[in-house]
Amino acid sequence: MTVEKFTALTPELHRYLIEHNSWRRDAVSKLIEKAAEGMERPEMQISPDQAAFMTVLVRASGASRALELGTFLGYGSIAIGRGLPEDGSLLSCEIDESNAERAREYIEQAGLTRRVEVRVGPALETLQSLPAEEAFDLSFIDADKVNYPSYYEEVLTRTVRGGLVLIDNTFMGGSVLEPDGDSSRAVAELNELVAADDRVQSAMVGVADGITLALKR
Numbered sequence: 479m480t481v482e483k484f485t486a487l488t489p490e491l492h493r494y495l496i497e498h499n500s501w502r503r504d505a506v507s508k509l510i511e512k513a514a515e516g517m518e519r520p521e522m523q524i525s526p527d528q529a530a531f532m533t534v535l536v537r538a539s540g541a542s543r544a545l546e547l548g549t550f551l552g553y554g555s556i557a558i559g560r561g562l563p564e565d566g567s568l569l570s571c572e573i574d575e576s577n578a579e580r581a582r583e584y585i586e587q588a589g590l591t592r593r594v595e596v597r598v599g600p601a602l603e604t605l606q607s608l609p610a611e612e613a614f615d616l617s618f619i620d621a622d623k624v625n626y627p628s629y630y631e632e633v634l635t636r637t638v639r640g641g642l643v644l645i646d647n648t649f650m651g652g653s654v655l656e657p658d659g660d661s662s663r664a665v666a667e668l669n670e671l672v673a674a675d676d677r678v679q680s681a682m683v684g685v686a687d688g689i690t691l692a693l694k695r
């Protein structure tokens with residue numbers, strides 16, 4: 479029997495949960511939130527509750543080498559960067575030069591330049607150009623959705639045993655139930671693959687637009 483036990487979020491409850499975590503909505507994060515509002519697709523930026531969740535997850539996992547696919551304005555990079563140890567590193571991949579440039583500025587303002595590198599180019603090419611021995615403890619897949627299945631395979635190969643792969647937007651606004659386009663079809667396809675993948679232990683969690691946590695065995 480499936481137990482239907484969950485609390486649906488209302489806008490009020492969502493605001494409440496954003497106010498009840500220790501994600502620092504400091505000058506930098508507020509600046510990026512404001513900057514995203516002026517972008518063509520502000521919804522691409524992760525939400526403050528997701529940022530809080532990711533910082534805690536990075537710290538709790540003990541990850542020190544991290545990877546992000548899709549930088550946008552660097553909000554998620556800062557969330558990951560803040561969870562890393564002093565000598566940790568994050569490689570964030572972004573196709574758009576102007577996004578990358580702006581993200582670097584915010585990352586600098588957050589005091590994370592030594593930990594976070596933003597590299598410009600198609601994420602798959604950037605990944606494939608890395609030295610064979612380069613591996614990550616934690617990765618966050620959040621770039622173009624049609625490439626999600628390829629990203630997952632490539633990232634998993636470069637994940638250490640016990641490492642964590644976070645896949646964003648695994649609900650696709652609910653459209654994974656009835657995929658209606660290339661992006662939702664690709665994400666729905668990956669959701670099936672991950673759920674049946676013996677190489678990982680996975681959990682899909684209902685934070686923001688759905689995040690799948692896949693832990694490499």
Ligand SMILES: C[S@@+](CC[C@H](N)C(=O)[O-])C[C@H]1O[C@@H](n2cnc3c(N)ncnc32)[C@H](O)[C@@H]1O
Binds near residue numbers: 524602
């Ligand atoms: C959903 S946003 C990322 C949000 C970001 N992770 C955050 O925390 O706010 C997706 C980003 O991926 C970038 N992108 C799209 N296709 C890409 C590709 N093939 N390679 C690398 N980046 C890509 C977009 O320019 C966009 O900035």
